């Protein structure tokens with residue numbers, strides 16, 4: 001439309017520069033380069049005007065090459081877990097953009113998922129595991145390092161591979177329940193920034209075991225296809241039976257995938273057969289895709305769940321899970337671990353759990369989970385703001401650095417009780433681990449893997465790489 005009443009340039013010849021500018025529509029007048037050129041080329045043919053606009057090929061080349069260098073440099077920087085921008089820019093930015101911690105969680109998961117698809121995800125470019133010095137033996141596998149990401153960060157198994165790429169040797173996905181459930185009403189996740197802590201009462205929101213099984217099956221099929229086994233049942237079977245030379249769960253050499261299972265909120269905890277049925281339902285569907293199955297009886301946000309840690313019910317549930325895990329149709333069966341609470345820590349309670357672990361033939365224990373207690377402020381932290389004092393009154397499980405000392409103490413107690421010569425159990429530690437010194441301390445206390453969650457939400461995608469470097473410093477390697 002605009003061109004139909006715009007004067008053609010040749011029609012304007014012979015008219016003074018000022019008057020020409022007046023002829024031009026408003027938009028053209030407001031572009032200074034155009035009107036300036038026009039004014040200074042009284043009798044110049046149109047061809048000359050267009051010619052002047054063209055950049056020389058050399059300038060074009062320099063511009064394009066510099067742009068390519070900048071983009072490539074930016075790509076290398078932002079996809080490297082060592083980039084401090086992840087910790088000092090991305091984390092505060094996400095906190096600012098998403099005042100609600102759950103929204104930030106979803107955004108972070110979605111971003112990692114999309115970036116991974118595009119090949120733009122952060123990864124360990126420094127390959128700190130390659131020299132094997134951080135390697136450790138777990139369940140007969142040589143893990144590339146002793147660090148893991150604990151349950152709840154990837155609730156629906158959407159991003160196990162991006163999480164492995166961040167440097168974790170163990171990624172725990174879930175917890176998932178047999179049937180989908182919404183969890184508690186929002187808001188249900190709260191930050192306590194001055195303490196680098198969190199309170200959550202998600203309440204095991206889950207898309208259900210069938211959904212997770214579908215997601216994990218698809219992942220194996222894609223891996224089978226990429227490995228030349230074909231996108232088929234047969235290809236999937238070959239990968240799950242170890243023909244690709246990688247663990248069937250993680251699909252990554254030196255790494256293990258743990259899948260966490262739990263009961264539905266509506267399954268009455270007094271009906272132990274029904275509760276066991278819930279866990280077994282999940283194991284039947286998910287164990288084929290797991291290196292480790294984790295039984296969650298320690299979330300504080302499902303009423304009655306922690307009561308299942310009493311010796312009697314726990315033994316029955318764990319026996320059911322171990323049996324189901326052994327029945328799956330796969331050459332190697334997944335190992336079974338139980339994740340316990342840091343709050344049920346009396347001698348009697350710990351003894352009861354250890355008894356159930358031994359009786360049922362479970363392979364190990366993850367010590368522990370979030371706490372119902374409200375710890376005092378971290379020694380060198382910032383004072384609590386009045387809003388944070390209010391946040392601490394929210395119902396839910398607390399996580400963060402304050403948990404650490406109790407985690408170490410509990411790890412050594414479980415280690416002591418479960419180290420009998422004929423069947424020693426494997427311990428993973430979870431609770432307040434934030435740096436390499438602490439990771440080393442829980443490993444010294446008897447854990448085989450130091451798992452993190454809250455430290456990653458505050459430290460960003462470079463946290464595992466940083467902790468590995470600090471571990472090396474601790475070990476002088």
Ligand SMILES: Cc1cc2nc3c(=O)[nH]c(=O)nc-3n(C[C@H](O)[C@H](O)[C@H](O)COP(=O)(O)O)c2cc1C
Nearest residue numbers: 150151152175200369399400430431432452453454
């Ligand atoms: C937001 C949030 C969600 C969590 N969801 C789960 C979960 O689904 N299952 C579980 O066993 N633990 C869950 N946890 C507990 C963590 O896995 C971990 O055991 C706990 O936070 C202590 O470790 P940390 O201090 O390193 O965070 C969750 C923790 C947080 C902060």
